[in-house]
Amino acid sequence: MILKNIENILAKVNEPIANTGKRIAGLLLIMMTSIVLLQVFYRYLLGSPLTWTDELSSYLMIYMTYLCLPLIYLTDQNIAMTFLVEKIKGKRISHLVMFFVHIFALLTIVVWIYFGWVFFLKGNVMANSLPFKMYYIYLVPPLLFCITLLQVMQKIISELNNFINYQKIN
Numbered sequence: 320m321i322l323k324n325i326e327n328i329l330a331k332v333n334e335p336i337a338n339t340g341k342r343i344a345g346l347l348l349i350m351m352t353s354i355v356l357l358q359v360f361y362r363y364l365l366g367s368p369l370t371w372t373d374e375l376s377s378y379l380m381i382y383m384t385y386l387c388l389p390l391i392y393l394t395d396q397n398i399a400m401t402f403l404v405e406k407i408k409g410k411r412i413s414h415l416v417m418f419f420v421h422i423f424a425l426l427t428i429v430v431w432i433y434f435g436w437v438f439f440l441k442g443n444v445m446a447n448s449l450p451f452k453m454y455y456i457y458l459v460p461p462l463l464f465c466i467t468l469l470q471v472m473q474k475i476i477s478e479l480n481n482f483i484n485y486q487k488i489n
Contacts, residue, residue, distance in 0.1 A: 322480035329473035336466060337390035344386040351379040371448040378446075378456050385463035392424075392470045414482035421475045428464050428471060435461035 358372035391397050407413040435457070442457035 322476050322483070326473055326476045326480060329469060329476065333389065333393055333470050333473055336469065337393050340386040340388075340463075340466075341390050344383040347379045347383045347386070351376045351383070354379070374446060374448050378449075381456060382459055385459050388463060389467050389470050392467055393473070411482060411485040414478045414485065418475060418478040418482060421471055421478060425468065425471045425475065428468060432461045432464045432468075435464065 354372050354376050358369055358376075362368040404413060404416065407416060439454065439457040439461060442453040444453050445451070446453055446456070
């Protein structure tokens with residue numbers, strides 16, 4: 320019961336975070352598309368390409384990717400090799416396997432956060448064609464991976480709860 324309560328609390332926190340990230344990423348996609356179309360217009364119709372559009376659209380794509388990560392993880396839409404999970408689906412052991420998969424994901428994300436933070440601390444250089452320091456780009460992976468940890472914790476608790484309280488459905 321305690322695990323289910325913790326899972327429900329995390330779900331109440333995680334779902335709005337994931338949906339907000341999705342909405343912001345959608346706006347960034349619109350911005351990125353507009354910037355690319357602007358670049359096409361300037362390059363091919365006016366014959367004078369803009370120097371900053373490629374770099375900015377790349378940074379927007381980085382932000383979009385990491386903003387969608389919590390939703391992708393929460394809804395199990397991430398890339399996965401499911402051949403083992405499909406074979407044991409519906410069995411109690413599947414919850415234990417998924418528990419360890421999520422533990423491995425947690426450890427991987429912690430490593431990403433650590434090295435992302437180290438990289439962020441070295442971001443005292445200016446962007447090539449934009450008037451800001453790279454801190455703003457390098458901060459994205461560790462910050463949004465920290466947010467994704469909440470989704471991972473929800474999945475870990477859910478699988479542990481499902482394993483402990485397993486009821487075979489006929």
